[in-house]
Amino acid sequence: MIQIRFHGRGGQGSVVASNILAAAAFLEEKWVQSFPFFGVERRGAPVTAYTKIDDKPIWDRSEITDPDYVIVLDASLVAVVDVTNGLKENGMVLLNSESKPEDIELGDSFRIATVDATEVAVAHGLGSKSAPIVNSSILGAFSKASGEVDIKSIEASILKMAPAKHKENAAAALEAYEKVQF
Amino acid sequence: MIQIRFHGRGGQGSVVASNILAAAAFLEEKWVQSFPFFGVERRGAPVTAYTKIDDKPIWDRSEITDPDYVIVLDASLVAVVDVTNGLKENGMVLLNSESKPEDIELGDSFRIATVDATEVAVAHGLGSKSAPIVNSSILGAFSKASGEVDIKSIEASILKMAPAKHKENAAAALEAYEKVQF
Amino acid sequence: MPMDVMTGNSAQAYGAKLARAEVVAAYPITPQTTVVEKLADLVASGEMKAQFIKVESEHSAMAACIAASATGARAYTATAAHGLALMHEMLIWAAGSRLPIVMGNINRAMAPPWSVWADYQDSIAERDTGWMQFYCQSSQEVLDTVIQAYKVAENHDVLIPAMVMEDAFYLSHTFEPVDVPPQKDVDDFLPPYDPPVKLDVDNPVGLCALVPPDHYMEFRFKIAKAMEDSRKVIQEVDEEWEKKFGRSHGGLVERYRMEDADAAIIAAGTMSSTARVAIDNMRDKGKKVGLARLRVFRPFPYEEIRQIAKEVDSIGVLDRSYTFGHGGAFYTETAGALYQAPERPHVKNYVIGIGGRDIPPKDIEGILEKVLTKEDGGEVEWFGLRTSGSREVN
Amino acid sequence: MPMDVMTGNSAQAYGAKLARAEVVAAYPITPQTTVVEKLADLVASGEMKAQFIKVESEHSAMAACIAASATGARAYTATAAHGLALMHEMLIWAAGSRLPIVMGNINRAMAPPWSVWADYQDSIAERDTGWMQFYCQSSQEVLDTVIQAYKVAENHDVLIPAMVMEDAFYLSHTFEPVDVPPQKDVDDFLPPYDPPVKLDVDNPVGLCALVPPDHYMEFRFKIAKAMEDSRKVIQEVDEEWEKKFGRSHGGLVERYRMEDADAAIIAAGTMSSTARVAIDNMRDKGKKVGLARLRVFRPFPYEEIRQIAKEVDSIGVLDRSYTFGHGGAFYTETAGALYQAPERPHVKNYVIGIGGRDIPPKDIEGILEKVLTKEDGGEVEWFGLRTSGSREVN
Amino acid sequence: MGKLTIPQEELMNSGHIGCLGCGGTLAMRYLLKALGKRTMITIPACCIAIMSGIYPRNFLKVPLLDVAFETTAASASGIRAALDAKGIDDVYVVGFGGDGGTADIGIQALSGTAERGDNIIYVMYDNEAYMNTGIQRSGATPFGAWTTTTPVGTTGDFKKRPKKNMVEIMVAHDIPYAATASVAYPEDFVKKVMKAKDMDGTKFFHVFSPCPTGWRYSPEMTIQIGVLAFQTTVFPMYEVENGVYRVTKKPAKRKPVADYLKLQGRFKHLDDETIKIIQKNVDRNWEMLLAKAEFTKKFAE
Amino acid sequence: MGKLTIPQEELMNSGHIGCLGCGGTLAMRYLLKALGKRTMITIPACCIAIMSGIYPRNFLKVPLLDVAFETTAASASGIRAALDAKGIDDVYVVGFGGDGGTADIGIQALSGTAERGDNIIYVMYDNEAYMNTGIQRSGATPFGAWTTTTPVGTTGDFKKRPKKNMVEIMVAHDIPYAATASVAYPEDFVKKVMKAKDMDGTKFFHVFSPCPTGWRYSPEMTIQIGVLAFQTTVFPMYEVENGVYRVTKKPAKRKPVADYLKLQGRFKHLDDETIKIIQKNVDRNWEMLLAKAEFTKKFAE
Amino acid sequence: MAKSVEDLPYIPLMSESSAVNKTGVWRVIKPIVDQEECNQCYICWKFCPDVAIHIDEEGSILIDYDHCKGCGICEAVCPKKCIEMVKEE
Amino acid sequence: MAKSVEDLPYIPLMSESSAVNKTGVWRVIKPIVDQEECNQCYICWKFCPDVAIHIDEEGSILIDYDHCKGCGICEAVCPKKCIEMVKEE
Ligand SMILES: Cc1ncc(C[n+]2csc(CCOP(=O)(O)OP(=O)(O)O)c2C)c(N)n1
Ligand SMILES: Cc1ncc(C[n+]2csc(CCOP(=O)(O)OP(=O)(O)O)c2C)c(N)n1
Numbered sequence A, B: 001m002i003q004i005r006f007h008g009r010g011g012q013g014s015v016v017a018s019n020i021l022a023a024a025a026f027l028e029e030k031w032v033q034s035f036p037f038f039g040v041e042r043r044g045a046p047v048t049a050y051t052k053i054d055d056k057p058i059w060d061r062s063e064i065t066d067p068d069y070v071i072v073l074d075a076s077l078v079a080v081v082d083v084t085n086g087l088k089e090n091g092m093v094l095l096n097s098e099s100k101p102e103d104i105e106l107g108d109s110f111r112i113a114t115v116d117a118t119e120v121a122v123a124h125g126l127g128s129k130s131a132p133i134v135n136s137s138i139l140g141a142f143s144k145a146s147g148e149v150d151i152k153s154i155e156a157s158i159l160k161m162a163p164a165k166h167k168e169n170a171a172a173a174l175e176a177y178e179k180v181q182f
Numbered sequence C, D: 001m002p003m004d005v006m007t008g009n010s011a012q013a014y015g016a017k018l019a020r021a022e023v024v025a026a027y028p029i030t031p032q033t034t035v036v037e038k039l040a041d042l043v044a045s046g047e048m049k050a051q052f053i054k055v056e057s058e059h060s061a062m063a064a065c066i067a068a069s070a071t072g073a074r075a076y077t078a079t080a081a082h083g084l085a086l087m088h089e090m091l092i093w094a095a096g097s098r099l100p101i102v103m104g105n106i107n108r109a110m111a112p113p114w115s116v117w118a119d120y121q122d123s124i125a126e127r128d129t130g131w132m133q134f135y136c137q138s139s140q141e142v143l144d145t146v147i148q149a150y151k152v153a154e155n156h157d158v159l160i161p162a163m164v165m166e167d168a169f170y171l172s173h174t175f176e177p178v179d180v181p182p183q184k185d186v187d188d189f190l191p192p193y194d195p196p197v198k199l200d201v202d203n204p205v206g207l208c209a210l211v212p213p214d215h216y217m218e219f220r221f222k223i224a225k226a227m228e229d230s231r232k233v234i235q236e237v238d239e240e241w242e243k244k245f246g247r248s249h250g251g252l253v254e255r256y257r258m259e260d261a262d263a264a265i266i267a268a269g270t271m272s273s274t275a276r277v278a279i280d281n282m283r284d285k286g287k288k289v290g291l292a293r294l295r296v297f298r299p300f301p302y303e304e305i306r307q308i309a310k311e312v313d314s315i316g317v318l319d320r321s322y323t324f325g326h327g328g329a330f331y332t333e334t335a336g337a338l339y340q341a342p343e344r345p346h347v348k349n350y351v352i353g354i355g356g357r358d359i360p361p362k363d364i365e366g367i368l369e370k371v372l373t374k375e376d377g378g379e380v381e382w383f384g385l386r387t388s389g390s391r392e393v394n
Numbered sequence E, F: 001m002g003k004l005t006i007p008q009e010e011l012m013n014s015g016h017i018g019c020l021g022c023g024g025t026l027a028m029r030y031l032l033k034a035l036g037k038r039t040m041i042t043i044p045a046c047c048i049a050i051m052s053g054i055y056p057r058n059f060l061k062v063p064l065l066d067v068a069f070e071t072t073a074a075s076a077s078g079i080r081a082a083l084d085a086k087g088i089d090d091v092y093v094v095g096f097g098g099d100g101g102t103a104d105i106g107i108q109a110l111s112g113t114a115e116r117g118d119n120i121i122y123v124m125y126d127n128e129a130y131m132n133t134g135i136q137r138s139g140a141t142p143f144g145a146w147t148t149t150t151p152v153g154t155t156g157d158f159k160k161r162p163k164k165n166m167v168e169i170m171v172a173h174d175i176p177y178a179a180t181a182s183v184a185y186p187e188d189f190v191k192k193v194m195k196a197k198d199m200d201g202t203k204f205f206h207v208f209s210p211c212p213t214g215w216r217y218s219p220e221m222t223i224q225i226g227v228l229a230f231q232t233t234v235f236p237m238y239e240v241e242n243g244v245y246r247v248t249k250k251p252a253k254r255k256p257v258a259d260y261l262k263l264q265g266r267f268k269h270l271d272d273e274t275i276k277i278i279q280k281n282v283d284r285n286w287e288m289l290l291a292k293a294e295f296t297k298k299f300a301e
Numbered sequence G, H: 001m002a003k004s005v006e007d008l009p010y011i012p013l014m015s016e017s018s019a020v021n022k023t024g025v026w027r028v029i030k031p032i033v034d035q036e037e038c039n040q041c042y043i044c045w046k047f048c049p050d051v052a053i054h055i056d057e058e059g060s061i062l063i064d065y066d067h068c069k070g071c072g073i074c075e076a077v078c079p080k081k082c083i084e085m086v087k088e089e
């Protein structure tokens, strides 16, 4: 089973991202689960969500404590939240950041990937520079960096499930897929 | 244990009578219980109440099915209610009636007592001819006819518990005590 | 007014008065109504110093009691059946808040169909709310228990609310002798309410926070613990009461003629009073039967019940309620408690007196006979059900 | 839309839609809210033909469902925790009226303290109301069970309302694959609601009379009987479902790896789903353990539980709720049912996951280990309680 | 044969167990005459709920659903929704509750129904206390009245707050029709019901229903008490259509409230001072009502 | 140093977990400034109830009792009774609920408290929907609004009934004081609280509290939205003392409601036709209010 | 009278007219109509709370003594004073 | 962080100021006050929903960045336009 944890801010669509990722894996005939960490979701406040992907039915319904991947939708959260908490050795952190992976300091035991999802999103008309909608872009990047879910599946899922601007979101995912560094 | 059943009409104070009787016996250091048959009590509608008297604590809390005495506050009820239902052989029926005991037809197996409680009550200013308050009078009559509770105790109880016109009620009881026929 | 004749409902009201309840919030419902009326009289005549909130529903009655108790006042209410059911959410609230409210409940059958007569579905359906439950068999016990209940509930090891039950009509409207203790003696027995925490402008705190999974379980455990600790306190308070007032009501389980009994019934409320007559009759015939009266159902007296199981080899559990889909609650919980007991008497459930059906001594004798002979035919029998065929369900 | 990914709450809503509920009356509460929102969407988009009454409280939600059902419409609602508690009186009413309403309940811990996370006190505290109770372990089961529940409830031998439970967040907000059957197939499975009696101007009768002690007991017995009869119907309906849709949910009690098990746990809801992983792990280590999942708690499956007792010699009962003053309800009722069983395995209660505390497989493995070794130390253990000393109460 | 001023058909049976001279039963009788057979009615716990006596009796000839005390309006909404779901649109749905069941414990459900604008008729028969449980105060108990929970006592603890004004509260809910009526004026009541019954939305009637048992007067005076309530304007007759007030019946000359109070045992403890206060309040309310009738005229469409 | 127009003391803590730009928290902040330290407050389930975040935090400096959703007023009555029993008479007791907790599920308890005339202050902060559970309609949701339970959809299923008028409902309860206020006008609000706080009986405040999250506007506009509600008379400022109306603040010139509606995502589906209806209703309500202020003048004592 | 469980329906339907309750037995005083004087205004009919006044085919007032409880309203409202309440035997 | 049962009070008292919640971390844009221009009308202070604007001893406006969530109300209401929202680093 692959376990993914999302960190974002309220309003950035982390929960939706976790669901789209699950739906994408489901298209590949995987068994999936995704769920939010339920707290009070306020705009700007830190939010967590999870996705589990497996080849067989997922009976384990407990929380994810030791993810394989951590996806951070807003790099500024790194200062606020312990994003690598429980992350498996050699697990991957995917960050929305202008920086290169090698410039990110999160310790040596993890793989780092980065993508400037904000730039991609804004370029596709998804939100504004100060409030970009980065969840589709970051999923595109995840597809490439992790190799766990095909970008086609991500694209199809976005087209079906995005709350608005389906095409723009899909295009952003594709672009971020190309741009991610790891 | 002595068991007494009261039959009256809503508004005539049968339940109060059952309580006053219990309280009177209590003054004689008896153990007592009194309670209404709970239905909808409407003015004019048939009402039933019960009193139990014993020398020892009364643990039995079930209904009275075979009374020793039946007290009927309104003779017209005889046509409507089976007043002697379950009455013990040789049990007594005390009726508020102008008639003499021997003119009352309730079968041979019971003792009959009568008193014109309506007349007594009205004479003491307790209600009107069409709506007399006969409960105190009938208790006076019961004291004499049954010999179970002293008239002094009845009097004391009335003085304490009557909702109004304490003295008149007490006087009526005394008069009915004298007038009852059996 | 030492010894007087009064109804169970008057006894409730005098209990609250003697306990010096400071806030009463109540709503009328048959057969509780005369409790409310008596309290209104006592307050209007100045005999009782209390704030009486004439609420618009039972839900608000309990809400107001909760708030008053949280503000440090001794709070009292009384209700029955639908009124109790309407409070359900607030009952859980009161227990979760650890507020020692005392409430009279006049057990009445639930609608539909409409009924105003005795049965226990109303309070049994509150068995999971975290309230202590006392079932009384006489008006005297009602009065005494209201006062005892405050003492137990307000004990700082407990701080759990309590219900004091009366059977509809069999107690609520039955006039009988009651000894009313002097206020002074009650004051000696029951000190003023002094909670560890309350709303106070000079010491402002907030009550009833949001508690995530990291601590919620621990706070609930504390309620469980307090309820366990209440067993001892209930016993002690009844003993102290006996010392002071000369009568005990048996602590959690009152035993009657259990010495050398072969068979026993477990019952509560007025039917256990009537059962004494039945037991005396049976004993007169040489039949060794006894009664364990469940005075307290919450906390459930499993120790006491296990003790009974040691002594007899057949037990009949009499339930004046039925839990659809399992059995009478007294029965299923008794059986549950006995599972862990080393002894294993024959146990059977008799559902009886539902919706106010009368329970004369001869019915209980009939049951005792069955219990003695360990007559079988199913786990649960609806005794006295009018039927032309079989009597059992379950 | 055959197979899709959705939350348990969407599955509830689609269940109601596929069952062609005609009247929905519901009020929002976390974590049920998305059921209501989904239904509002389905109605507003015209996908679902139903009257949606946007009531001002849960009490009115259930009152409106009762009246709608009495008028011959299929009625649906959903709620959680405080909403369920506020309905308490009306739950008893619905059952007493024999109205086959189906309700989703998203199990959430009760306040105070405020919590929005999973535990079962809310629905356990309704165990005496006369409703059937189904506890689900997956979104698929939620959808299927809503439809099954109507079929069971509307059976003329049953006519008892039903609750379909989901664990807060663990199901309600968890997105996972669900097969949504075609409307046509569901229509074949579930015929229109056709009650024996309803409000009808051409056939005027009155419902919910006043019934004195002479008949009340008999009418209540009929509810008890109907609840007993529902056992068979629940089983049959699940079997019919399996025939038609290719999956069963286990009838009343679902067994997992019980073949030749030495020890078993009894559990419900999502923790029984997680328990499979724990059991697989233990089995891998050669430990013979199994699971009996309480899918239905009302009617209580005592036959099935007694069967388990025949097979294993140690049982752990896992309760995600606690009844203050006794023990977890699953436990006390299991023990009660086992009292009459000829076999007498070791039985112990584990209180776990209260207020949403997470239950990972390793916790269940820990419990299974204890169950296997019949580790003692009290009847009830609050497993996972944060403590520096002893863990037990009771 | 003389002329009947209200419909002859009886949809209420005799043999009901109301008290002698019960005003509430008259409210039911008139209402059903105005609505006819295609009516469904739901009744909460109250005196009227038990009129049938015991199982299996029924005091009504129309479908009847007895419901929990606080659920009348929600139940009526449920019936309406079921009928709507089935496409039945020629049946009146009525919630018929006492003042306690309406103004106190049932006000929330009613407020909800009115806010949603559900298409039902709500009738509050007002006997100004909880009568079925034996005369406890309700929100609709008037200032000054004795009840068993406002027992006067030595502290003068009669009801101290004014009667809750249900028509005003319902008007504030922006419903198409709200009106008072009285069992002493059946023609007025029937006419109002006829007028409102086919309007869409929630319709509200507040029906003055004297109660000999609870008000402590002799049963034959029920109608006379109703007449006096009208003549003193203790209980005026008016209707409010979409916020526009109309007094439907004005007393030729207003009588002093004392005329009304003195006939009833529940007011016998009142001293002159208190009666003066009552008179003042009645005067103010009456003037307010007239003023509203005046100023809302221009809001009639 | 400049002059403060409202008291400086803060009895609400920072660090609460309200959304950015939350209007409701401002209502609390101003209220406590007006009442001061000797205040006890009870809060039902709503956004404000969870402002403290999690145990053991507290966003208030005065005693706070969180209560069940539908019990605010009854709880306030209970606190007051306890204080009365103890002879404490210098403490204000406040029930502070949302519009859902007040106008819907809590209206019965409030109606009961007002009918009894219990001496408390009730504040309804109005964000016009159930926000804490994620924007479902409440009785106070205005005509035309989108919410998650009036989702517009293909059937145009936005809220079709008008906003429940709580001030009118409370005035109908014959209470000494009821008023509107807005977080955009703290001075007006504080002044009204100061005026009413020592009156005996139940005092009611309806406080307009814009909610960026639920109304779908950008958080910095909270005050501006409040100003527009006032200027368009969508939400006028007035008070009612013993039945006598007074408009406390009149807009110099009334702006069209469209100015107000167009800033908010929840109204974005409205067509011109519907906006016209809204304008018409707002006009009528405003005229009604002015008319009431006019005619009730003479009932001032 | 009391039925056994098998003979009862599944819910307690109210299916029988309350007219089987002979509430006439409650009566203590009894209305007597002076048919000569009666001008058939039907005011008594209108105000009887017990639906115990009927109008026969000729339009005459008929009292149903099986159900009349003797409240006296008819006497009180009769404008012609042609109903008199007399003590029940 | 999580306490054991023995260390918790008998009920969950709210006894600690919510100011321990550093809600400043939610902020995406940040108000900067131009103290030169500010005329101390305190309108921003009045309308801050987060009680994150303080008045210091000299009467100057002080923003508490530990708690300011960056809603932008202060900028919007400042009549002198001397507060500016800038992107958070
Ligand atoms: C929840 C609940 N509380 C209390 C009752 C008891 N109860 C039944 S009828 C009634 C009084 C009804 O008063 P009202 O509505 O004024 O009608 P009335 O009887 O006066 O005609 C009460 C308090 C109940 N049935 N349910
Ligand atoms: C009995 C009950 N039903 C439902 C809820 C769920 N609930 C909690 S807060 C809330 C909405 C509150 O809305 P409102 O009163 O308008 O305040 P807001 O959150 O909008 O500020 C709801 C529905 C509850 N706590 N209790």
Ligand code: SF4
Pocket: E017, E018, E019, E020, E021, E022, E023, E024, E025, E047, E127, E131, E132, E210, E211, E212, E213, E214
């Ligand atoms: S108490 Fe009053 S309202 Fe009730 S039945 Fe009797 S007269 Fe009618």
Ligand code: SF4
Pocket: F017, F018, F019, F020, F021, F022, F023, F024, F025, F047, F127, F131, F132, F210, F211, F212, F213, F214
């Ligand atoms: S949802 Fe609205 S009312 Fe609730 S905290 Fe956020 S802004 Fe305030």
Ligand code: SF4
Pocket: E021, G031, G047, G048, G049, G050, G051, G052, G053, G063, G067, G068, G069, G070, G071, G072, G073, G074, G075
């Ligand atoms: S006395 Fe009363 S019940 Fe009898 S006919 Fe006249 S009005 Fe009717």
Ligand code: SF4
Pocket: F021, H031, H047, H048, H049, H050, H051, H052, H053, H063, H067, H068, H069, H070, H071, H072, H073, H074, H075
């Ligand atoms: S941005 Fe908002 S929270 Fe921050 S200081 Fe300004 S008004 Fe306060």
